[in-house]
Amino acid sequence: MTMPHSPLPNTVVLVPEVPSALLDVIRTHFIVSITDAQGVIVEANDAFCAISQFSREELIGSNHRVINSRQHPREFFDTMWRHISQGESWRGDICNRAKDGTLYWVDSVIAPFKAADGHITHYLSIRSDITQRKRQEEALRKSEQLLRRTGSLAEVGGWELDVASRRLTWSAQTYAIHGMPTDVAPTLEEALALYPTASRARVRVAMDKAMRTGEGWDIELPFNHPDGRPLWLRLVGAVEVEAGCMVRLHGAIQDVTMLRDMSVRMAQEHELLRVTLRSIGDAVITTDARGHVNWLNPVAECMTGWLSEDAKGLPLKRVFYIVNEHTRQPVPNPVADCLKRGEVVSLADQPVLISRNGMVYGVEDSAAPIRGEGGQVLGAVLVFRDVTEQRRLSSEMRYRATHDTLTGLLNRGEFESRLSHLLKRAREQHSEHAVLFIDLDQFKIVNDACGHMVGDKLFDLAPVRRSA
Template identity: 60%
Template sequence: MQYTPAPLSPDESRRLAALHDLQVLDSAAESEFDALVQAAALVCNVPVSLISLVDEHRQWFKANVGLPGVSETPRDQAFCAHAVLDDALMEVPDARDDPRFAHNPLVVGEPNIRFYAGSPLRLSDGARVGTLCVIDRQPRALDARQRAVLDHLALAAARALEHRRAVRLQQQLLQTLSEQERALSAERARLQNILHGTAAGTWEWNLVTGEVRHDERWAGMIGWRLADLLPMHPESWNRHVHPADLLRARDLLNQHVQGHTPHYECELRMWHREGRWIWVLARARVISRTPDGQPEWVAGTHQDITDSRRLATELAEQHELMRVTLQSIGDAVITTDASGHVVWLNPVAERLTGWSSRDARARPLRQVFHIVDERTREPAADPVAACLAGGEVVALGSHTLLISRDGTEYGVEDSAAPIRSEQGTVLGTVLVFHDVTEQRRLSGEMNWRASHDPLTGLVNRTEFESRLARVLKAAQEERSHHALLFIDLDQFKLVNDTCGHAAGDQLLQQVARMLGDQVRTRDTLARLGGDEFAVILEHCRLPQARRVAQQICDRLEQYRFIHDSQRFRIGASIGLVPVDERWRSTAAVLQAADSCCHAAKEAGRNRVQAWRDDDGEVSERHGAMRWAMRLERALDEHQFVLFAQRIEGLSPRLPGATQPAVHAEVLLRLREPDGSLVAPGAFLPAAERFHLASRIDRWVLRQVLDWMAATPHIADIECLSVNLSGQTIGDRSVHGQVMGMLREAGPQVCSRLCLEITETAAITRLADAALFIEQVRAAGVRVALDDFGAGVSSFGYLKSLRVDKLKIDGQFIRQLEDDALEAAAVRCFVDVARVAGLETVAEFVETEGQRQRLCQLGVNYAQGYLLHEPAPLHTLFEPDALAADAG
């Protein structure tokens, strides 16, 4: 039996009918709605996404992805007719198991719906007019992030619909205004005809002979008797017309005489005998023609319209006031007079202020429009008073809060503009504002997310380093004493490996709460990543900091994490460093804290290791410091060696085709004194820790650019890729040095260069990465996003990072032949790259089966030991190497 949903409420029906009348909710697709459903489909990984609008009889689609040719369905079959009845997202994991839809034609037949999730489109007045939904032909379920994104996209769609409704209303109001203007024009024409029959002066002009005739009323209009003006000729009339109006009047009359207009009409000024200008309405028609059809006599009237012209000016002032108000009808609008007293409020302003237009009339604006600074709660500057004083548009500050008559608070943005007469006199002001409460809330939430760890709610690494820099600066300038605790959990990996990442997340959340109980509210507690935490104890000397650190150790030693009846003992190794004037940089403080933490681990774990300037054991425990010195020497003495590994296209090569141009990635090696080579995995972590990675990047880039410029084979190079570290991407001063190298190298080299940026480095410093990518691409250099897929939100960053290639992370390639999930992931990457116009490169290709599978999935290029073993860069064009590659 088919289940029929309950009908829409009367209020919702009326609102839908109103939207139909305004032609807002038609079935025509628009780009902004298409973008929303495409985003929903991508985020939820489904083939179908719709913006569906529901009335009493049907649902029809404002935007449609995945159901081509389908524009509407009956309401009694529509899933959205159920979803629109509630404020919350409706999710149907398997329609065949749901009695509401098991026998629905859309389930048992085309399009074979199995999964549905729809978030209602709720307008500001509470009406639910439709849904933004996603559909799949397979059962499934959304995760929390996908549900949240779907709700946000539905909110954006609802706001866009409301904007269309407001635009339509504005168009109707402007149309009404136009009709009123036409009626006013007709009324003025009727009045002019009446005046023409009473006090108008007449004139006639023979275009052939030049004879001119006027009546007595025409002469009296300008203060003369007709006899005093005789004889009359065309130039007599010209002498009485204002010079600024004469050319226009002649042109209009000529247009009529030449047959371009049905009659002649012109308003002009004429000189009165009393020494003043009067406004005259001149009207005329050709009344006779010569036997060959040429115009002969023109007859017309002159009417003194000086008084009516003054009336028209007053009407223009009122028209301007109404026009500006109507143009702003989509937002809240308040008009005032020249003294700053309220004249009128539109309905939106009435709702936000709590005042009706009638009650607010003639009141001072400050009484009706009560605004304060949301940070200080002090009264905000009156924009209308400033506008009247300066005669210019005045905007409110970005933190303005409107307090309604009933106490409700709204974040608002607005501006006040003067209303002027034709002479420039300020008649009043129009204040236009709109509610931005929700936008500010979302902005605040985004700012919070940018500085906090989403799992624990603690400060993240970026914000932590900023605060540490501030505390260190205070210690250097004020000689104040603070402390830094670097905390590493001892048994976190055991929990993660045994119980899974979900249990690991629960453990981190519980530990975060316990750490918060042990420190003061003014201290900074942060999660730096993984199982690493840090605490900045402000104005805390070393003995007190040691007690706090020991309390944390003791608390974690007593704590037991329980999951599925399993109990785990969790300890913590803590590095304690005093933050005082001895340190020159935050990097040095963090390095010392990290070293102390590692020393605590090596000393038996679950203990505190405090920094001592004479403690040689801390620094000696870490070979990383020795690596730092070794790398410094290698940079100074050019002990690095450049290798290259070819990147081969996966498209089949036609028989007899020429050898393709070289496409390779530059690889770095370190030559030891005994001649052996060290792979970068051994020394790059130390380079990152001790901030040498950027120097190494610049050395490699300089060597590659010089080699490319000097090689006679540059025409045979299709693309040579160079890896850059996160430190280079995140340092804008280094950006300038890199751009200098590229400018020096020239376009011939830059066009053959590709810079590879790891996804992790890019998303950690997203703004810096986007800026760097924009600069190098402008120089003709291509950019590849390396290790793509390793991050949790890889797809989302493609909108911010304009790259040319995606290098698929090797973890998806190793099990590609046997793991269907890995194949699905690679296929997804390829599809996204194809939509974005990007090339794809698969790394770590080591078997023929992997290569063939990549060909099937549509990957463009492959790189790995199957195709080419890394060799010194200078051998890239040697005959043996080329022959081996050709074979």
């Protein structure tokens, strides 16, 4: 790294008559070395030995290449030697390397010793350790580079307004956002004139309030880019105070057009989804990753007896309480299994839902995981429907398929099926079964004499009397 250097305005002539007290002060407070005309070190003070980590014996007789860090190009030292060999003093920042390999920086002044006849006999080097300052400058430089790169990537620009001079300063990204060349330095009024009237008024109000109260602002404004694109810009401002006085306003500006468009689209999609879920005939409950309720649609509210706002945050099993249809024992909740396995889960049994107000519904349900963009499970959605009537009809159809509608006894088909099963089991288990045949004597006479209605009544009473 090459640092700027410059010759001192006046040639410094050091002669043996220089007061020794002055030389002692220099040797005490600075890093000092003296070389002969060829650059060989003939004197090195304690400070030079300490910072270079070389002993005095190692330094004397060597030249300054022993501490060369190779951070400067050859032209740097050629320029230095040209000045001092012509009898001029030279000053510059030099990066040196200590004996252990660490780098350190010094602010160096090199002046020639001249003999009485004017020829150079020695060179005096007086240095100050500026390593810490250089580190701070380098850290600041890297920080500024990072800020510029970050601002460019995030499309965030910076600005600053000096209160006293009203001088406005923009970063490169701020110029880019406004579509202006960087060689133009707009005044505050010129910058505000770039905005539509309504936006300009809002900025003025925000700045005036900040000047009065010291409060910052964060607003979003429409802006018409010079290329014709309508943009939305976010302006953030703050007040900087020194010694109790307001000295400047500063802040950031960001193009948030895409973010606003995305936000609008997401709001529209969310509203569409909300309307859809409220309109469908199935009940829907969403939960978080812990299985706690987030939301119920109106059908789910009706069937569970819970309002969505009352159920929010409650464990699902408290809101969606399901039991076995026959034993009335609680059955596993499908959402817990869904969240654990990360896949769609349906109930194989025929559970019933017992609502908050005691109503009982036959339900069919399934739970599916809700995943984020990275695939992580964020929660679950439970969809269920009331199948109470379907189950009743199905049960009735099964009963009618196996029973006589008049007597309620098993019909011939079911009787033969059960009889075949018993005979098979008897053969396999060597067991015995009894079969009773009952005949209604003279039933035809009753049927013919009294009519079919009386005959059916008699036929219906026969199994009752047999049971008694």
